[in-house]
Each structure stands twice: as structure tokens, then as C-alpha cells.
Amino acid sequence: MNTGILKAEGVCKSYGKKEVLHNLDLEIQPGKIYGLIGRNGAGKTTLLGILTAQNTMNSGAVTYNGQPVWENQEALSHICFSRELKPTLFSGQNNLKVKHYLKTAAIYYPGWDQEYAQRLIDEFKLEPKKKICQLSKGQMSMVTILIALASRAPITILDEPAAGLDVVMRERFYQLLLEDFAQTGRTFIVSTHIIEEAASVFEQVIIIDEGRIMENAPTDELVDQFRYVSGREDVVDQVCAGLQVLSAHQMGRHKTVAVRGGGVKLAAALDADVDVSPMSLQNVFVALCGHGDAQ
Amino acid sequence: MHGTLSDQSLIYLQISRMLEDDILRGVYREEEQVPSTNELARGYSINPATAAKGINLLVSEGILYKKRGIGMFVAPGAEEAVKQKRKAAFYDGFVKPLVKEGASLSLSGEELLDMVNRAIEEGASQ
Numbered sequence: 059m060n061t062g063i064l065k066a067e068g069v070c071k072s073y074g075k076k077e078v079l080h081n082l083d084l085e086i087q088p089g090k091i092y093g094l095i096g097r098n099g100a101g102k103t104t105l106l107g108i109l110t111a112q113n114t115m116n117s118g119a120v121t122y123n124g125q126p127v128w129e130n131q132e133a134l135s136h137i138c139f140s141r142e143l144k145p146t147l148f149s150g151q152n153n154l155k156v157k158h159y160l161k162t163a164a165i166y167y168p169g170w171d172q173e174y175a176q177r178l179i180d181e182f183k184l185e186p187k188k189k190i191c192q193l194s195k196g197q198m199s200m201v202t203i204l205i206a207l208a209s210r211a212p213i214t215i216l217d218e219p220a221a222g223l224d225v226v227m228r229e230r231f232y233q234l235l236l237e238d239f240a241q242t243g244r245t246f247i248v249s250t251h252i253i254e255e256a257a258s259v260f261e262q263v264i265i266i267d268e269g270r271i272m273e274n275a276p277t278d279e280l281v282d283q284f285r286y287v288s289g290r291e292d293v294v295d296q297v298c299a300g301l302q303v304l305s306a307h308q309m310g311r312h313k314t315v316a317v318r319g320g321g322v323k324l325a326a327a328l329d330a331d332v333d334v335s336p337m338s339l340q341n342v343f344v345a346l347c348g349h350g351d352a353q
Numbered sequence: 354m355h356g357t358l359s360d361q362s363l364i365y366l367q368i369s370r371m372l373e374d375d376i377l378r379g380v381y382r383e384e385e386q387v388p389s390t391n392e393l394a395r396g397y398s399i400n401p402a403t404a405a406k407g408i409n410l411l412v413s414e415g416i417l418y419k420k421r422g423i424g425m426f427v428a429p430g431a432e433e434a435v436k437q438k439r440k441a442a443f444y445d446g447f448v449k450p451l452v453k454e455g456a457s458l459s460l461s462g463e464e465l466l467d468m469v470n471r472a473i474e475e476g477a478s479q
Contacts, residue, residue: 091400232398240391240401258364258399278363331457336362
């Protein structure tokens with residue numbers, strides 16, 4: 059599929075006096091599924107809005123294939139940002155019937171696949187004549203997912219698609235995403251708070267924290283940099299000297315730390331009397347972005 | 354295919370290990386085709402790139418090979434190669450920790466060997 063690079067350079071964004079994105083750079087390569095994770099208020103939705111020219115920025119540039127995206131219909135027709143529908147709003151798109159909302163999307167996205175859309179409407183058991191604001195939270199998520207998938211846009215962005223879905227539907231969603239990806243190889247950016255079950259779907263993970271990109275790396279390479287080391291306090295301290303310790307937890311003389319460091323250094327730990335265990339993406343995320351809150 | 358992706362190690366390593374297990378169990382025999390990247394991705398709900406990484410690891414070790422335009426196949430001698438690889442991993446993953454645990458319990462080398470021999474006898478008499 060003909061996909062380009064979506065690039066943000068030096069993006070700054072303030073709401074009033076509060077700067078929420080600080081001089082942020084990001085490059086989205088074609089043909090990958092990206093996971094965007096960050097805590098509440100980290101700037102995820104703001105960033106996604108700016109990447110798709112649905113939100114303004116104070117300074118910086120966003121380009122697709124080298125062309126600015128702002129008011130660039132050609133570029134924007136390649137990028138689908140299926141926004142989360144807010145159940146509390148009773149204006150704007152929420153007053154539309156589902157079928158009209160979908161019709162708008164069909165007009166907007168040149169690659170819209172009506173047959174696929176219809177199949178998903180049937181599978182999700184959505185009633186086209188209902189108004190958006192009459193849908194449950196889960197059904198709203200299904201509408202945003204449906205638009206994202208059926209848009210067949212080379213770059214497709216989903217903001218919290220899993221929110222409100224039950225666990226069966228969440229699994230089904232990731233299946234649909236992977237099936238579509240296997241067929242089309244288009245680029246997906248998926249933001250989520252439910253990290254663990256999505257970790258295996260993301261080839262690349264972007265961690266955003268307090269308006270800055272903290273990590274943008276292949277998921278397995280990132281996760282493999284981290285380990286839990288636990289044992290007697292002094293031995294643990296000795297093993298972890300020179301490594302980046304992200305969090306520490308102590309019970310009496312027993313200490314568990316989350317460390318980041320080369321595999322070579324950790325190999326040394328295997329000979330010491332400590333337990334070394336791998337971390338999951340969720341553990342890594344908490345260690346990086348927890349700022350001590352979770353302890 | 355069997356099992357689930359549950360433990361904490363990297364997913365592509367889990368994929369390659371499951372394929373190895375299946376080769377050892379005779380699920381996939383030599384010169385037989387193994388699931389494709391997309392089949393694995395669908396079966397375990399993982400990214401196809403991750404599945405490909407797991408397969409490519411086995412290709413680089415000569416356990417699988419690619420037939421252009423058809424798919425991935427179990428290489429001749431793959432079962433033996435997996436066994437050799439597992440034996441090396443067995444030493445690092447089981448024997449070394451066993452000795453380490455023995456040392457932390459102040460067991461002498463002789464006592465440890467006695468225990469191992471006893472376990473072998475009990476295993477044989479079952």
C-alpha cells in the first residue's frame with residue numbers, strides 16, 4: 059500500500075497558560091502497528107489531533123510525505139483519525155443517526171469500503187437508525203472502530219478503541235485489526251490504557267509522558283531492556299550499581315528493584331544470589347511513568 | 354498449535370519455542386510445512402512482525418527453511434538440532450540453577466549428586 063511517513067517536528071501546544079506538548083518530535087513509519095500509551099492527561103489525544111490537523115498547535119510542523127497536513131485535503135484523505143465518541147455530548151455528531159455518521163465518513167475517505175462496513179455493522183449488531191447519543195459506551199466504541207477499519211486509510215488512528223468494550227469484544231477488535239493489517243499492511247496508531255492485552259499486537263510502542271515522547275521503540279526491544287532484580291538488600295544494591303534503577307520496593311531486608319540496563323550487566327546478576335525476572339510492557343510503563351504514584 | 358502466550362518472556366521467543374516443542378512432539382515432521390506468519394499472528398493475536406521474528410530465528414538456526422512462494426518447512430535434521438539446542442539451554446536453565454540452589458542450602462556436591470541419582474532411580478522405577 060502506498061503509505062508515507064507522518065512526521066511531527068518541534069510541536070508545542072498550550073491550552074491557555076498550560077503547555078501540554080513540549081517541543082515534541084515523532085516519526086510514524088509506514089506498515090507498522092504503533093501503540094501509543096501514556097497516563098491520563100499525558101497529551102495522547104492532543105497529539106493525535108495535531109497529527110491529523112484536527113487540532114491547532116502553537117509551533118512546530120506536521121508533515122505527511124514531506125507535505126504539511128494542515129488544510130491539505132490530499133494528505134488528510136490518507137489519514138483517518140476515528141475520534142472517541144463522548145456519551146455526554148448531545149450536540150454535533152451525537153445528534154446524527156449512525157447511518158448518517160457512517161455516510162459522512164464514506165464521503166470523506168476515498169478508500170471507504172462499504173461492503174466491509176456493512177459486514178462490521180452486522181457483526182457488531184449496530185442499529186443504523188439509532189442516534190449516536192442513544193448508543194451505549196461500548197456501541198460508541200464499535201462505531202469508531204468500524205469507521206477506522208472501513209476507511210481503509212493508509213494511516214489509521216484509533217483513540218482508546220478498547221474503552222467501553224467487554225473483554226470478548228476487545229479480543230475480537232484486536233483480531234479484526236490484525237486481519238486487516240495482514241491484508242493491507244497499512245499503518246495503525248492505537249492509543250490505549252489497557253496495555254497488557256494489546257502489547258502483543260503492537261510492533262512499535264510510543265510512550266508519552268507529560269507532553270514528551272519518552273520512548274518510541276520496537277516493543278520487544280524496549281521490554282527486554284528492563285528486569286526486576288530482587289533479593290537481600292545489599293546484594294541487590296551491589297548487582298544494580300551502575301544500572302538505571304526506576305523503582306525500588308523494600309520489605310525488611312528484602313528489596314525488589316526495577317532496572318534498565320544492558321543484558322551483559324544483568325548477566326553478571328545471574329551469578330549473584332538474586333532473582334532476576336523479566337518485566338511486561340505494563341510493568342515497564344508503570345516503572346517509567348509512575349513517578350512514584352503507584353508505590 | 355497449542356498453548357497460550359502467558360509467561361513473561363519475549364513473544365517472538367515464545368513463538369519459536371512453541372514451534373520447537375511441536376517439532377520435538379512430532380506435530381511437524383521434517384520436510385513438513387509449519388504455520389505461516391499470518392496464521393501464527395491470527396492464532397495468537399500477535400503482530401505478524403513478531404511472528405516473523407520467531408520464525409526467522411529458527412531459520413537462522415537451520416531448524417526451518419523457506420520454500421520460495423510456498424512457505425516455511427521443517428529442515429532435515431531439525432529434531433536433532435532442537436534437541437542439541439535444548440540440551441545447552443537445559444544446562445544453563447536447569448542444571449546451573451540446581452547447583453546454585455544446592456549451594457544456598459549448603460548441600461555438598463556429593464549430597465547433590467546423591468539426590469540426582471535418587472531422582473533418576475525413582476523415575477526409572479515408576
